Amino acid sequence: MTAFDRLVSLDAAARLSARDTSLFAEDTVTRAEVADNLGWTHLAEDAAGELPRVLSLAEELSGEGLTDVVLLGMGGSSLASLVIGRVLGGAAPGGPRLHVLDTTSPVTVAATLDALDFATAAVLVSSKSGTTIEPLSLYAAFRAAADAALGRQAAGRRFIAVTDPGSFLEKLAAEDGFRAVVSSPPTVGGRYSALTVFGLTPAALLGLGLERMLAPARRMEAACHGPAPANPAVELAAFAVDAQTQGRDKLTVVASPQIASFGLWVEQLVAESLGKEGTGIVPVVELGADKPLGYGTDRALVVVRLARDDRLEGWAAEWNGHFPVLELVLDDEWDLGAEFVRWVHAVALMGPLLGVNPFGQPNVAAAKAATAAVLDGSKSAPEPQTASGDVALTFAGSLASPDHAEPTLGTAIGHAVATLRSDDYLCLLAYLPDDDSLLEPVTSVVPPASAELGVPVTFELGPRYLHSTGQLHKGGPNSGVFVLVSTADDADVEVPGRPWGMRALHRAQAEGDLVTLAENGRRVLRIDLPDTSAESVELLARGIADAAGIVTEER
Numbered sequence: 001m002t003a004f005d006r007l008v009s010l011d012a013a014a015r016l017s018a019r020d021t022s023l024f025a026e027d028t029v030t031r032a033e034v035a036d037n038l039g040w041t042h043l044a045e046d047a048a049g050e051l052p053r054v055l056s057l058a059e060e061l062s063g064e065g066l067t068d069v070v071l072l073g074m075g076g077s078s079l080a081s082l083v084i085g086r087v088l089g090g091a092a093p094g095g096p097r098l099h100v101l102d103t104t105s106p107v108t109v110a111a112t113l114d115a116l117d118f119a120t121a122a123v124l125v126s127s128k129s130g131t132t133i134e135p136l137s138l139y140a141a142f143r144a145a146a147d148a149a150l151g152r153q154a155a156g157r158r159f160i161a162v163t164d165p166g167s168f169l170e171k172l173a174a175e176d177g178f179r180a181v182v183s184s185p186p187t188v189g190g191r192y193s194a195l196t197v198f199g200l201t202p203a204a205l206l207g208l209g210l211e212r213m214l215a216p217a218r219r220m221e222a223a224c225h226g227p228a229p230a231n232p233a234v235e236l237a238a239f240a241v242d243a244q245t246q247g248r249d250k251l252t253v254v255a256s257p258q259i260a261s262f263g264l265w266v267e268q269l270v271a272e273s274l275g276k277e278g279t280g281i282v283p284v285v286e287l288g289a290d291k292p293l294g295y296g297t298d299r300a301l302v303v304v305r306l307a308r309d310d311r312l313e314g315w316a317a318e319w320n321g322h323f324p325v326l327e328l329v330l331d332d333e334w335d336l337g338a339e340f341v342r343w344v345h346a347v348a349l350m351g352p353l354l355g356v357n358p359f360g361q362p363n364v365a366a367a368k369a370a371t372a373a374v375l376d377g378s379k380s381a382p383e384p385q386t387a388s389g390d391v392a393l394t395f396a397g398s399l400a401s402p403d404h405a406e407p408t409l410g411t412a413i414g415h416a417v418a419t420l421r422s423d424d425y426l427c428l429l430a431y432l433p434d435d436d437s438l439l440e441p442v443t444s445v446v447p448p449a450s451a452e453l454g455v456p457v458t459f460e461l462g463p464r465y466l467h468s469t470g471q472l473h474k475g476g477p478n479s480g481v482f483v484l485v486s487t488a489d490d491a492d493v494e495v496p497g498r499p500w501g502m503r504a505l506h507r508a509q510a511e512g513d514l515v516t517l518a519e520n521g522r523r524v525l526r527i528d529l530p531d532t533s534a535e536s537v538e539l540l541a542r543g544i545a546d547a548a549g550i551v552t553e554e555r
Helices: 003-010 012-017 028-035 043-049 051-062 079-091 106-115 133-150 152-156 168-175 197-205 210-224 232-245 262-274 315-319 333-354 362-376 409-417 436-453 470-475 502-519 534-548
Strands: 068-072 097-101 121-126 159-163 180-183 250-255 282-285 299-306 325-330 386-388 391-397 425-430 457-461 480-487 523-529
Touching (some): 012 333, 051 180, 068 197, 079 097, 079 197, 079 262, 079 333, 106 133, 159 168, 159 197, 210 333, 232 250, 232 333, 262 333, 262 470, 315 325, 391 502, 425 436, 470 502, 480 502
Parallel strands (some): 068 097
Antiparallel strands (some): 391 523
């Protein structure tokens, strides 16, 4: 029976719309967890009720000369806003600049602090639980800087909390004199929350026309509640699950350049929702601009393109005979809201077909615990076994150490690459600054490396991925080979109230994930670069190219 037929026989779309927990589980414990996470099914319709308060807040701040909006958050609390800012941010010329800090990189944090005038900035502290270590640590650093610049009382007026009612962050906001607390719906999980106040508040502060995004979202939501033959969520869910059943579990997203960042949000939704209990679908965001090269039989492709994109027009039809291909066409960038709706409904429907609860993320908690253990000294990462110059190398988990005592960076990565099977993927986990120009040597080598190796190569920034694809890495199929990149850079930012700074937190997150991946029997190579300089990143890129057997030009 096809996935489509299974969804029809289950009456899955109607039951999801009705928030029927029996669609997802029979046991009462899981059904109770599911019930606590189904508040998103009518978000586009319900969003009108949220607009007055976020638009009023935006008008108030705009009247004070708002120039910058800083969002401190992780995962579901930040990724939709990052995408909205990158895709639609240009729609309000002269409006505030958006800075999404979903990183603890001291280099990135320091650069953002240096660039801000707190007198004309709004800082959103976004956390559903209100206890997540990254936004709270970032808040401590930003609040200290704002207090020094403006004084305690005036500084508090520059901060806004977006969080669940009754959370620790809500209480902290009251104690510290925040301008406002915007309450999020407690029955909507982070990765399903794009059209809640987590996405709407920063969008409103940027001066974006929210109704232009919500109108197509409402139309899509109505269609996703409709019967299966014309239901766009059923179509996408059936496509992805049929492909996975056929061994094509690498769901590759090819997007128009103007909406390329949408892939980051899709990654989290698919990987964190479905990658558990040894199964899952591996999302692969295509970084190359060319048509598929070296794709294997484990690929299924989703083309997400703007109607005006001449480059991708006809692309899906041309490659449909080589791979399963589904094309999603957006009239313009404002259809982004509709895509948020299509994908959350589709991924939720994939859960029952794959036999997993799409609303849990058990392995994310394990990585958080490992970070805390590294910070308090109760756990430590495996020691490096060797080095290539001043780059320390650690082979961990089920990846044995190589025989050669003095490997080059290329041969060390090649040792990991040699373990790849035809249905595996290579995953680069980079604890580096979120700087496109710095990262370009690595991101540009990913497509040719993938083509040469004949397997997907994914690139993930840490710690962002810990709240995204990290669930799949540990809980999904053991088909990933992980190259985890950290640095020994001296850069640091103080975290008031903590015995450690951003540098220690950033490294602890890398080392905590190394420990967790190794404990789950994954094949892991850690590369500890001496610093975050362009030279070190170039060295890494050359090592990847050497391991893949491709030639790169000297820069």
